[in-house]
Amino acid sequence: MFLSPKNWFLLACVMGLSCACSRDSSERSSNGRVVVNYWEKWSGFEADAMRAVVDDFNRSQDGIEVRFLSVAGVDTKLLLATSSGHPPDIAGLWSENIPDFSEKGALTPLDGGLATAGIKGEDYIPLFWELCRHRGFTWGLPTTPGCVALFYNKKLFRAAGLDPERPPRTFAEFESMSRRLTVVEIERAGKRVRISFEDLTPQERGGRKYSLVQVGHLPQDAGMFLSGWGAWFGAQFFDGERRILADDPGNVAAYGWLRHTAQTYGVENLRGFIEGFGVAQSAQTPFLGGSEAMVVQGPWMPNFISQFAPGIEWGAAACPAADGVGGGSPVTLAQCDVVVIPHGARHPKEAFKFICYLQRQDVAEKLARSQQKFTALRNVSVEFLKNHPNPSIKLFIELSRSPGARYVPRLSIWHEYDAELAVARERVLNMRMEPAEALKEAQERVQWKFDRVMRRWDAVGKERVAEWRGYDEW
Amino acid sequence: MTSGERRRSLVGLAFVSPWLLGFLVFTAYPVCASLYYSFCDYDVLSRPVWVGLLNYQDMVSDSVFWLSVRNTLLFNLIALPLGLASALTLALLLNQPVKMRGTFRAIYYLPSLVPAVAGAMVWLWILNARLGLLNQVLVGIGFSNPPQWLVDPAWTKPSLALVSLWGCGNTVVIYLAALQGVPQSLIEASMIDGASPFRRLVHVTLPAISPVIYFNLLIGIIGGLQVFTSAFIMMGGAGPERSVLFYAIYIYQNAFEYRHMGYASAMAWVLCMLILVLTLLASQISKRFVHYQGE
Numbered sequence: 165m166f167l168s169p170k171n172w173f174l175l176a177c178v179m180g181l182s183c184a185c186s187r188d189s190s191e192r193s194s195n196g197r198v199v200v201n202y203w204e205k206w207s208g209f210e211a212d213a214m215r216a217v218v219d220d221f222n223r224s225q226d227g228i229e230v231r232f233l234s235v236a237g238v239d240t241k242l243l244l245a246t247s248s249g250h251p252p253d254i255a256g257l258w259s260e261n262i263p264d265f266s267e268k269g270a271l272t273p274l275d276g277g278l279a280t281a282g283i284k285g286e287d288y289i290p291l292f293w294e295l296c297r298h299r300g301f302t303w304g305l306p307t308t309p310g311c312v313a314l315f316y317n318k319k320l321f322r323a324a325g326l327d328p329e330r331p332p333r334t335f336a337e338f339e340s341m342s343r344r345l346t347v348v349e350i351e352r353a354g355k356r357v358r359i360s361f362e363d364l365t366p367q368e369r370g371g372r373k374y375s376l377v378q379v380g381h382l383p384q385d386a387g388m389f390l391s392g393w394g395a396w397f398g399a400q401f402f403d404g405e406r407r408i409l410a411d412d413p414g415n416v417a418a419y420g421w422l423r424h425t426a427q428t429y430g431v432e433n434l435r436g437f438i439e440g441f442g443v444a445q446s447a448q449t450p451f452l453g454g455s456e457a458m459v460v461q462g463p464w465m466p467n468f469i470s471q472f473a474p475g476i477e478w479g480a481a482a483c484p485a486a487d488g489v490g491g492g493s494p495v496t497l498a499q500c501d502v503v504v505i506p507h508g509a510r511h512p513k514e515a516f517k518f519i520c521y522l523q524r525q526d527v528a529e530k531l532a533r534s535q536q537k538f539t540a541l542r543n544v545s546v547e548f549l550k551n552h553p554n555p556s557i558k559l560f561i562e563l564s565r566s567p568g569a570r571y572v573p574r575l576s577i578w579h580e581y582d583a584e585l586a587v588a589r590e591r592v593l594n595m596r597m598e599p600a601e602a603l604k605e606a607q608e609r610v611q612w613k614f615d616r617v618m619r620r621w622d623a624v625g626k627e628r629v630a631e632w633r634g635y636d637e638w
Numbered sequence: 639m640t641s642g643e644r645r646r647s648l649v650g651l652a653f654v655s656p657w658l659l660g661f662l663v664f665t666a667y668p669v670c671a672s673l674y675y676s677f678c679d680y681d682v683l684s685r686p687v688w689v690g691l692l693n694y695q696d697m698v699s700d701s702v703f704w705l706s707v708r709n710t711l712l713f714n715l716i717a718l719p720l721g722l723a724s725a726l727t728l729a730l731l732l733n734q735p736v737k738m739r740g741t742f743r744a745i746y747y748l749p750s751l752v753p754a755v756a757g758a759m760v761w762l763w764i765l766n767a768r769l770g771l772l773n774q775v776l777v778g779i780g781f782s783n784p785p786q787w788l789v790d791p792a793w794t795k796p797s798l799a800l801v802s803l804w805g806c807g808n809t810v811v812i813y814l815a816a817l818q819g820v821p822q823s824l825i826e827a828s829m830i831d832g833a834s835p836f837r838r839l840v841h842v843t844l845p846a847i848s849p850v851i852y853f854n855l856l857i858g859i860i861g862g863l864q865v866f867t868s869a870f871i872m873m874g875g876a877g878p879e880r881s882v883l884f885y886a887i888y889i890y891q892n893a894f895e896y897r898h899m900g901y902a903s904a905m906a907w908v909l910c911m912l913i914l915v916l917t918l919l920a921s922q923i924s925k926r927f928v929h930y931q932g933e
Contacts, residue, residue, distance in 0.1 A: 247682045436767050594878070596879070
């Protein structure tokens with residue numbers, strides 16, 4: 165009944181061998197190729213687009229087989245896999261992840277490989293190249309970049325008596341058009357009527373006894389750039405060294421604008437209107453549902469329009485900034501999808517070959533076209549622009565090259581910073597705090613957190629940088 | 639110990655070894671490791687750096703930590719008595735000799751079989767301020783301005799307390815079992831003495847089932863301080879203005895969203911101590927109110 169020591173030993177050998185075999189089987193494909201596991205955040209049509217590129221790569225050579233896997237919550241899962249020593253060979257992240265992941269030692273510096281492959285920063289739109297770098301090292305390369313513009317519903321413009329071919333050009337216009345496009349339901353002479361907010365009497369506006377049926381624009385509906393409104397008011401978020409600037413005057417002005425919106429339409433009216441809608445990138449968003457006339461979104465939006473609301477007649481333009489911001493250049497917020505090689509990846513060289521393949525102009529343009537986005541490369545082919553399914557793609561390319569293009573600060577605690585700004589925003593929108601007060605609190609908290617991070621960086625930073633410099637796998 | 643006894647012991651141990659192994663790997667080791675990490679600056683990826691009591695000191699100056707404590711205690715102050723009283727009331731009603739008693743019992747127990755996530759999703763729509771069933775009913779009976787349950791910070795905690803009642807079927811079953819055990823002789827004696835139903839409840843039934851009430855209270859305290867799922871699913875974590883940022887959610891955020899595993903570990907140990915203290919406190923207070931048969 166009991167195993168003798170000899171049998172225990174045999175059992176251990178069998179288990180060890182089976183483990184070793186299973187590991188081997190995942191490292192080589194049946195036809196002897198090196199298997200490169202690639203985790204990507206995309207799902208749906210975006211994943212399909214990358215899957216097609218992966219298939220092209222696998223067909224183009226016979227030494228490497230990239231295995232694509234669409235992974236929800238890829239950032240958290242990547243960290244857990246990396247900490248356990250079994251990361252994928254490539255991971256598709258967001259550029260905001262790079263400072264955090266690199267400082268924590270989760271990524272492989274690519275600089276040595278880039279030098280050998282002849283990939284240089286000059287090949288890219290500067291802003292996107294900067295997004296791939298942190299603390300003097302390059303941690304990933306772009307797949308598809310993004311920046312935001314104002315999408316507007318031409319049919320709603322027409323219905324409100326506005327010119328559908330003339331989106332707002334100044335912030336004041338943006339505000340007045342937004343009010344004109346806002347439709348409320350109110351009781352007049354015992355009847356419920358629907359009229360534009362602009363046609364309400366001063367008493368009706370002040371009383372706020374109406375419900376919102378359609379809005380011109382909701383500042384709360386800005387997708388992933390919700391914390392970035394400050395950019396359109398000239399805000400700085402970080403001094404680049406040690407000081408957090410959450411309470412920068414630009415941010416206070418942006419939050420003042422949010423407060424003004426809540427004051428204009430009423431806190432409860434706005435909350436009630438928003439709560440009736442569903443999650444982002446679904447048919448239940450106010451814009452796709454036809455209840456919001458203008459929304460700030462990225463180049464991916466036409467894909468969602470054709471998927472969820474093909475009837476929308478839309479246009480896109482740069483979102484106007486507050487007076488004097490951007491120095492006459494259009495303002496946008498940019499970010500970038502990146503591919504990285506996690507620390508501890510089994511096949512970094514093979515993974516890097518695939519990443520380099522993604523940087524080829526024809527490959528990058530194929531991926532971008534399928535996702536209705538643009539590429540991070542400086543050069544754009546004539547065919548790309550000619551055959552692109554997104555009619556507003558030129559606008560996004562121009563915006564990303566604008567001197568007014570910005571990105572959220574390159575901080576390892578941006579996620580926490582963002583959460584604090586969200587709390588401040590809610591307090592302002594609920595009229596519980598003045599913008600300056602709410603942002604001062606956010607400033608103190610984020611600074612406290614950042615000081616903790618810097619305390620650690622001061623202790624381990626030199627060691628970490630030496631480790632990165634010493635990486636010679638390439 | 640004879641060789642036969644030793645052999646039997648070893649066989650017994652071999653049979654329980656899968657559980658023992660699981661306990662050691664998935665419970666004992668993580669618990670011990672979390673104690674060590676609570677004294678470290680640890681982000682899961684890089685090696686832990688010993689920082690002594692720093693995480694515990696940080697907690698004192700972390701305003702959101704105190705907010706999470708306050709939110710959790712406030713929620714429990716609403717949800718715990720409400721849950722205990724509702725479950726007891728239901729159990730008393732379901733203990734009455736009425737027709738289709740079994741069916742009613744099954745109906746009230748059913749919601750506790752619904753997975754927490756599915757239940758939360760249903761409640762998300764019931765409590766929707768604009769389209770939700772509850773507010774439609776409230777408007778129908780004359781409330782012109784019903785609460786915005788899930789988006790108004792003032793109403794989020796009561797909303798979640800309301801949702802927590804949905805799953806009180808388990809507690810009802812425990813009460814029902816206890817009610818079956820109330821000595822009939824005592825009830826009959828009180829009836830002969832002319833006690834009203836209310837007095838019978840207060841002076842006979844409740845003292846007789848007080849150990850079970852105490853048990854449910856302890857379970858309620860332990861579970862209530864770890865409340866997580868409903869807020870996480872329905873509010874996406876902290877809720878508007880962090881109004882439902884409960885202790886367990888803040889631990890989760892620190893551990894898995896912000897990757898301050900050392901800090902999260904320290905918070906988990908403080909929670910463990912908090913539960914211990916409150917449980918001891920409850921057991922001290924209960925000595926006056928809990929009556930065991932045979933005492």
